[in-house]
Amino acid sequence: MAAYDLEEQEKIDDLKAWWQxxxxxxxxxxxxxxxxxxxxxxxxxWAGHRAADASVLYQAVSDGVRKSDPAKVKxxxxxxxxxxxxxxxxxxxxxxxxxxxxxxxxxxxAKAQLSWVIEHAGEDELKAIxxxxxxxxxxxxxxxxxxxxxxxxxxxxxxxxxxxxxxxxALTVAGHAAEARVAYEEALAALDPKSPYRAYVQVKLDxxxxxxxxxxxxxxxxxxxAVPAAPAPATVAKP
Numbered sequence: 001m002a003a004y005d006l007e008e009q010e011k012i013d014d015l016k017a018w019w020q021x022x023x024x025x026x027x028x029x030x031x032x033x034x035x036x037x038x039x040x041x042x043x044x045x046w047a048g049h050r051a052a053d054a055s056v057l058y059q060a061v062s063d064g065v066r067k068s069d070p071a072k073v074k075x076x077x078x079x080x081x082x083x084x085x086x087x088x089x090x091x092x093x094x095x096x097x098x099x100x101x102x103x104x105x106x107x108x109x110a111k112a113q114l115s116w117v118i119e120h121a122g123e124d125e126l127k128a129i130x131x132x133x134x135x136x137x138x139x140x141x142x143x144x145x146x147x148x149x150x151x152x153x154x155x156x157x158x159x160x161x162x163x164x165x166x167x168x169x170a171l172t173v174a175g176h177a178a179e180a181r182v183a184y185e186e187a188l189a190a191l192d193p194k195s196p197y198r199a200y201v202q203v204k205l206d207x208x209x210x211x212x213x214x215x216x217x218x219x220x221x222x223x224x225x226a227v228p229a230a231p232a233p234a235t236v237a238k239p
Contacts, residue, residue: 161190
Protein backbone atom coordinates (compact mmCIF):
# COMPACT_ATOMS: atom_id res chain seq x y z
CA MET A 1 0.00 0.00 0.00
CA ALA A 2 2.85 2.35 0.90
CA ALA A 3 4.55 1.54 -2.40
CA TYR A 4 1.32 2.38 -4.26
CA ASP A 5 1.03 5.71 -2.41
CA LEU A 6 4.65 6.52 -3.23
CA GLU A 7 4.12 5.74 -6.93
CA GLU A 8 0.97 7.86 -6.99
CA GLN A 9 2.81 10.72 -5.28
CA GLU A 10 5.58 10.53 -7.88
CA LYS A 11 3.01 10.85 -10.67
CA ILE A 12 1.46 13.85 -8.96
CA ASP A 13 4.86 15.45 -8.53
CA ASP A 14 5.66 14.82 -12.21
CA LEU A 15 2.35 16.40 -13.21
CA LYS A 16 3.05 19.42 -11.04
CA ALA A 17 6.50 19.83 -12.55
CA TRP A 18 5.09 19.49 -16.06
CA TRP A 19 2.42 22.09 -15.33
CA GLN A 20 4.95 24.48 -13.87
CA UNK A 21 6.95 24.18 -17.07
CA UNK A 22 4.14 24.32 -19.64
CA UNK A 23 1.11 25.61 -17.77
CA UNK A 24 1.54 29.27 -18.68
CA UNK A 25 2.00 28.44 -22.36
CA UNK A 26 -1.11 26.26 -22.39
CA UNK A 27 -3.14 28.93 -20.59
CA UNK A 28 -2.03 31.60 -23.05
CA UNK A 29 -2.87 29.29 -25.96
CA UNK A 30 -6.37 28.64 -24.62
CA UNK A 31 -6.96 32.36 -24.05
CA UNK A 32 -5.76 33.20 -27.58
CA UNK A 33 -7.96 30.49 -29.08
CA UNK A 34 -10.96 31.90 -27.23
CA UNK A 35 -10.11 35.39 -28.46
CA UNK A 36 -9.76 34.20 -32.07
CA UNK A 37 -13.03 32.26 -31.96
CA UNK A 38 -14.78 35.23 -30.38
CA UNK A 39 -13.31 37.59 -32.96
CA UNK A 40 -14.36 35.38 -35.86
CA UNK A 41 -17.89 35.06 -34.51
CA UNK A 42 -18.01 38.80 -33.88
CA UNK A 43 -16.74 39.58 -37.37
CA UNK A 44 -19.33 37.25 -38.90
CA UNK A 45 -22.09 38.95 -36.94
CA TRP A 46 -20.79 42.40 -37.93
CA ALA A 47 -20.41 41.42 -41.61
CA GLY A 48 -23.87 39.87 -41.70
CA HIS A 49 -25.43 42.91 -40.04
CA ARG A 50 -23.54 45.21 -42.42
CA ALA A 51 -24.61 43.22 -45.48
CA ALA A 52 -28.23 43.31 -44.31
CA ASP A 53 -28.13 47.10 -43.98
CA ALA A 54 -26.47 47.44 -47.38
CA SER A 55 -29.08 45.19 -49.00
CA VAL A 56 -31.87 47.43 -47.68
CA LEU A 57 -30.21 50.46 -49.27
CA TYR A 58 -29.63 48.56 -52.51
CA GLN A 59 -33.33 47.70 -52.61
CA ALA A 60 -34.13 51.38 -52.09
CA VAL A 61 -31.92 52.26 -55.07
CA SER A 62 -33.52 49.55 -57.19
CA ASP A 63 -37.02 50.76 -56.30
CA GLY A 64 -36.04 54.36 -56.96
CA VAL A 65 -34.63 53.48 -60.38
CA ARG A 66 -37.74 51.50 -61.28
CA LYS A 67 -39.95 54.41 -60.25
CA SER A 68 -37.61 57.03 -61.77
CA ASP A 69 -37.22 58.73 -58.38
CA PRO A 70 -33.74 60.36 -58.49
CA ALA A 71 -34.09 61.93 -55.03
CA LYS A 72 -34.71 58.57 -53.34
CA VAL A 73 -31.88 56.96 -55.26
CA LYS A 74 -29.44 59.78 -54.50
CA UNK A 75 -30.05 59.54 -50.76
CA UNK A 76 -29.63 55.77 -50.66
CA UNK A 77 -26.51 55.94 -52.85
CA UNK A 78 -24.94 58.54 -50.57
CA UNK A 79 -25.27 56.14 -47.65
CA UNK A 80 -24.03 53.16 -49.64
CA UNK A 81 -20.89 54.86 -50.92
CA UNK A 82 -20.18 56.44 -47.54
CA UNK A 83 -20.74 53.51 -45.17
CA UNK A 84 -20.89 50.40 -47.32
CA UNK A 85 -18.44 51.01 -50.16
CA UNK A 86 -16.71 47.70 -49.54
CA UNK A 87 -19.85 45.59 -49.89
CA UNK A 88 -21.04 43.87 -53.05
CA UNK A 89 -24.20 45.99 -53.04
CA UNK A 90 -22.61 49.43 -53.48
CA UNK A 91 -21.10 48.96 -56.98
CA UNK A 92 -24.22 47.20 -58.22
CA UNK A 93 -26.36 50.07 -56.98
CA UNK A 94 -23.98 52.54 -58.64
CA UNK A 95 -24.46 50.80 -61.98
CA UNK A 96 -28.23 51.17 -61.63
CA UNK A 97 -27.88 54.81 -60.63
CA UNK A 98 -25.58 55.50 -63.59
CA UNK A 99 -28.24 54.20 -65.99
CA UNK A 100 -30.90 56.36 -64.36
CA UNK A 101 -28.68 59.44 -64.68
CA UNK A 102 -27.79 58.68 -68.29
CA UNK A 103 -31.43 58.19 -69.25
CA UNK A 104 -32.22 61.51 -67.55
CA UNK A 105 -29.57 63.26 -69.66
CA UNK A 106 -27.04 63.66 -66.84
CA UNK A 107 -24.04 62.15 -68.61
CA UNK A 108 -21.54 63.72 -66.23
CA UNK A 109 -23.31 62.14 -63.27
CA ALA A 110 -23.43 58.78 -65.04
CA LYS A 111 -19.70 58.94 -65.77
CA ALA A 112 -18.98 59.74 -62.12
CA GLN A 113 -20.93 56.69 -60.92
CA LEU A 114 -19.29 54.39 -63.46
CA SER A 115 -15.84 55.68 -62.54
CA TRP A 116 -16.65 55.02 -58.88
CA VAL A 117 -17.49 51.40 -59.70
CA ILE A 118 -14.22 50.98 -61.61
CA GLU A 119 -12.28 52.32 -58.64
CA HIS A 120 -14.11 50.58 -55.79
CA ALA A 121 -15.65 47.34 -57.06
CA GLY A 122 -13.97 44.19 -55.83
CA GLU A 123 -15.18 42.04 -58.74
CA ASP A 124 -13.47 42.19 -62.12
CA GLU A 125 -16.76 41.50 -63.92
CA LEU A 126 -18.39 44.58 -62.37
CA LYS A 127 -15.40 46.71 -63.33
CA ALA A 128 -15.59 45.40 -66.90
CA ILE A 129 -19.31 46.25 -67.11
CA UNK A 130 -18.65 49.74 -65.75
CA UNK A 131 -15.82 50.34 -68.24
CA UNK A 132 -17.98 49.17 -71.14
CA UNK A 133 -20.83 51.48 -70.13
CA UNK A 134 -18.41 54.34 -69.53
CA UNK A 135 -16.99 53.84 -73.03
CA UNK A 136 -20.54 53.89 -74.42
CA UNK A 137 -21.19 57.18 -72.63
CA UNK A 138 -17.94 58.68 -73.89
CA UNK A 139 -18.77 57.53 -77.41
CA UNK A 140 -22.19 59.15 -77.14
CA UNK A 141 -20.39 62.35 -76.09
CA UNK A 142 -18.13 62.07 -79.16
CA UNK A 143 -15.06 61.57 -76.95
CA UNK A 144 -13.72 58.87 -79.24
CA UNK A 145 -10.10 58.76 -78.07
CA UNK A 146 -11.14 58.58 -74.42
CA UNK A 147 -13.61 55.82 -75.23
CA UNK A 148 -10.88 53.83 -76.99
CA UNK A 149 -8.51 54.28 -74.04
CA UNK A 150 -11.22 53.03 -71.70
CA UNK A 151 -11.74 49.93 -73.85
CA UNK A 152 -8.00 49.17 -73.82
CA UNK A 153 -8.12 48.31 -70.10
CA UNK A 154 -7.60 44.75 -68.93
CA UNK A 155 -10.82 42.76 -68.51
CA UNK A 156 -12.02 39.15 -68.24
CA UNK A 157 -11.76 37.25 -71.51
CA UNK A 158 -15.55 36.78 -71.62
CA UNK A 159 -15.87 40.51 -72.41
CA UNK A 160 -13.45 40.51 -75.37
CA UNK A 161 -16.17 40.22 -78.01
CA UNK A 162 -18.28 43.07 -76.64
CA UNK A 163 -15.25 45.30 -76.12
CA UNK A 164 -13.97 44.67 -79.66
CA UNK A 165 -17.40 45.42 -81.11
CA UNK A 166 -17.68 48.73 -79.26
CA UNK A 167 -14.13 49.54 -80.25
CA UNK A 168 -15.18 49.02 -83.86
CA UNK A 169 -18.07 51.46 -83.35
CA ALA A 170 -15.73 54.10 -81.93
CA LEU A 171 -13.26 53.67 -84.78
CA THR A 172 -16.05 53.83 -87.36
CA VAL A 173 -17.49 57.13 -86.16
CA ALA A 174 -13.96 58.49 -85.77
CA GLY A 175 -13.33 57.82 -89.46
CA HIS A 176 -10.93 54.85 -89.12
CA ALA A 177 -12.76 52.31 -91.25
CA ALA A 178 -9.78 50.02 -91.80
CA GLU A 179 -9.11 49.69 -88.05
CA ALA A 180 -12.83 49.28 -87.42
CA ARG A 181 -12.91 46.29 -89.79
CA VAL A 182 -10.14 44.63 -87.77
CA ALA A 183 -12.00 45.31 -84.51
CA TYR A 184 -15.25 43.84 -85.83
CA GLU A 185 -13.39 40.76 -87.03
CA GLU A 186 -11.88 40.38 -83.57
CA ALA A 187 -15.37 40.66 -82.09
CA LEU A 188 -16.69 37.92 -84.38
CA ALA A 189 -13.77 35.68 -83.47
CA ALA A 190 -14.39 36.17 -79.74
CA LEU A 191 -18.19 35.88 -79.70
CA ASP A 192 -19.96 32.58 -79.18
CA PRO A 193 -20.60 31.02 -82.62
CA LYS A 194 -24.24 30.44 -81.59
CA SER A 195 -24.81 33.99 -80.36
CA PRO A 196 -27.44 35.92 -82.37
CA TYR A 197 -25.38 39.04 -81.64
CA ARG A 198 -22.88 37.93 -84.28
CA ALA A 199 -25.33 38.82 -87.07
CA TYR A 200 -25.47 42.40 -85.76
CA VAL A 201 -21.67 42.64 -85.74
CA GLN A 202 -21.48 41.10 -89.22
CA VAL A 203 -23.79 43.80 -90.59
CA LYS A 204 -21.48 46.49 -89.18
CA LEU A 205 -18.42 44.73 -90.59
CA ASP A 206 -20.01 44.58 -94.04
CA UNK A 207 -20.92 48.26 -93.78
CA UNK A 208 -17.26 49.26 -93.39
CA UNK A 209 -15.99 47.11 -96.23
CA UNK A 210 -16.31 43.51 -95.15
CA UNK A 211 -13.53 41.19 -94.01
CA UNK A 212 -9.99 42.50 -94.35
CA UNK A 213 -9.06 39.35 -96.32
CA UNK A 214 -11.23 36.67 -97.97
CA UNK A 215 -11.40 33.50 -95.93
CA UNK A 216 -8.89 30.92 -97.02
CA UNK A 217 -10.43 27.94 -98.76
CA UNK A 218 -9.92 24.62 -97.08
CA UNK A 219 -10.70 20.98 -97.70
CA UNK A 220 -10.67 18.93 -100.90
CA UNK A 221 -12.52 21.60 -102.87
CA UNK A 222 -9.67 24.03 -102.29
CA UNK A 223 -7.05 21.76 -103.74
CA UNK A 224 -6.01 22.33 -107.37
CA UNK A 225 -7.01 19.45 -109.64
CA ALA A 226 -4.16 17.15 -110.40
CA VAL A 227 -2.81 17.47 -113.96
CA PRO A 228 -2.77 14.04 -115.58
CA ALA A 229 0.59 12.92 -116.84
CA ALA A 230 1.04 12.90 -120.62
CA PRO A 231 0.66 9.39 -122.00
CA ALA A 232 3.83 7.75 -123.23
CA PRO A 233 4.11 7.53 -127.03
CA ALA A 234 3.05 4.24 -128.44
CA THR A 235 5.80 2.02 -129.60
CA VAL A 236 5.45 1.10 -133.25
CA ALA A 237 6.51 -2.41 -133.94
CA LYS A 238 8.88 -2.78 -136.84
CA PRO A 239 7.88 -5.22 -139.54
